[in-house]
Every structure is written in C-alpha cells, then in structure tokens.
Amino acid sequence: xxxxxxxxxxxxxxxxxxxxxxxxxxxxxxxxxxxxxxxxxxxxxxxxxxxxxxxxxxxxxxxxxxxxxxxxxxxxxxxxxxxxxxxxxxxxxxxxxxxxxxxxxxxxxxxxx
Amino acid sequence: xxxxxxxxxxxxxxxxxxxxxxxxxxxxxxxxxxxxxxxxxxxxxxxxxxxxxxxxxxxxxxxxxxxxxxxxxxxxxxxxxxxxxxxxxxxxxxxxxxxxxxxxxxxxxxxxx
Numbered sequence: 001x002x003x004x005x006x007x008x009x010x011x012x013x014x015x016x017x018x019x020x021x022x023x024x025x026x027x028x029x030x031x032x033x034x035x036x037x038x039x040x041x042x043x044x045x046x047x048x049x050x051x052x053x054x055x056x057x058x059x060x061x062x063x064x065x066x067x068x069x070x071x072x073x074x075x076x077x078x079x080x081x082x083x084x085x086x087x088x089x090x091x092x093x094x095x096x097x098x099x100x101x102x103x104x105x106x107x108x109x110x111x112x113x
Numbered sequence: 114x115x116x117x118x119x120x121x122x123x124x125x126x127x128x129x130x131x132x133x134x135x136x137x138x139x140x141x142x143x144x145x146x147x148x149x150x151x152x153x154x155x156x157x158x159x160x161x162x163x164x165x166x167x168x169x170x171x172x173x174x175x176x177x178x179x180x181x182x183x184x185x186x187x188x189x190x191x192x193x194x195x196x197x198x199x200x201x202x203x204x205x206x207x208x209x210x211x212x213x214x215x216x217x218x219x220x221x222x223x224x225x226x
Binding site for chain 1: 117201216217219
C-alpha cells in the first residue's frame with residue numbers, strides 16, 4: 001500500500017513569491033486535506049478537496065488555493081508569500097469527505113526569507 | 114468556534130513513572146484523535162475515539178473519551194525514553210467532516226532516564 005507522499009521536502013522562498021507544494025494520495029483515497037503547522041504549534045486546517053472540488057476550508061485567505069487532479073493527487077498554491085507563511089505543510093488523504101485522515105505525509109518545510 | 118486545549122503543554126518525567134495528558138474541547142464532537150509527532154517528522158496516528166466511554170490501549174499508552182465532559186485523556190504507564198515526543202489531540206466537529214480537524218497545541222513530553 002502506497003502512503004501519502006509530498007514534494008519537495010524543503011523549500012526556501014522570499015516574500016512576495018509564489019509556491020506550489022505537491023501531494024500524492026494514499027492508494028484508494030479520493031479526498032485530500034492540507035494543514036499548516038507553524039513551529040511549536042498544532043496543525044491548522046487549510047482546506048479539503050473531494051472529487052476535484054474544494055468542499056471545506058479553514059480560516060485562511062484566498063491566496064491559499066489548491067487543486068485536485070483526476071488521479072486524486074493534489075497541489076497547494078500560496079501567492080504573495082509572507083514571513084508568517086513559514087511552516088510545515090502537511091497533506092493527508094482519506095477515503096471520503098466525512099472520513100478524517102489517519103495518515104499524513106511527511107510534509108514540506110517552507111521557509112520564507 | 115471549536116477550541117481544543119491540552120495540558121500540560123510541556124512535561125518532563127522520569128522513566129518508570131505514570132502520567133496523564135488532558136484534552137478539553139469546547140463543542141460537541143463526533144470523533145477525537147490522538148497523534149504523536151517526533152521532531153522534524155510528520156504525525157503518526159495513535160488512537161481514534163468514537164463514542165462516550167471509549168477506551169483504547171496500545172502498549173504503555175491508553176486513551177479514553179468522556180463526551181459529556183468534553184474531555185479525553187492520554188495515560189502513560191511506566192514511561193520509557195522512546196515515548197519522548199509531542200502528543201496532539203484533535204477533534205472533528207459533529208457533522209463537520211469537511212471542516213477538517215481542530216488540533217490542540219500539543220504536549221511536549223520528555224522522558225529522562
């Protein structure tokens with residue numbers, strides 16, 4: 001069984017730039033959720049995608065956007081990067097929109113200079 | 114707004130001792146999760162608690178849920194160094210699968226020989 005994989009593992013950007021993070025879902029899972037984890041904090045829900053549509057969103061501004069593809073892989077895009085966007089970004093997949101993720105990917109560590 | 118509070122946030126204990134981590138949440142919830150996170154790593158699922166009075170045990174860890182008190186506990190028995198990690202509880206809002214999980218700030222646990 002293939003788990004959740006994320007790329008890249010680390011990324012350094014500067015303020016104002018744009019970034020795309022990628023996630024491949026666990027085999028058989030059609031729902032993907034993204035979380036932001038700032039240093040020393042618990043993860044915060046960004047949004048969830050199901051069948052290529054966003055069907056749930058946390059308290060994040062519109063410059064955080066996403067895509068889900070027919071093979072259920074997903075992207076998180078962040079525009080106009082700010083220093084506070086520095087965090088670990090976690091992706092998790094699940095077998096349906098009402099089933100919470102049990103398996104998270106290893107995350108992408110994003111640093112904004 | 115769903116709030117999740119963990120305490121303590123930091124815990125240093127000796128091997129062989131017992132201790133309990135507490136997780137309080139503010140609104141009705143369908144499910145409660147416990148995760149473990151090692152430094153620089155992703156989240157590892159420990160327990161999913163689905164109903165009032167649920168108790169689950171794995172090795173030296175035991176989790177319980179009291180939905181009436183909106184309280185979950187994670188009990189550590191005869192702690193060993195390998196259990197040193199940060200432990201998070203996370204709550205799924207009732208009927209809110211698409212709203213993701215709300216995490217506590219985590220309990221940073223250090224177990225010393």
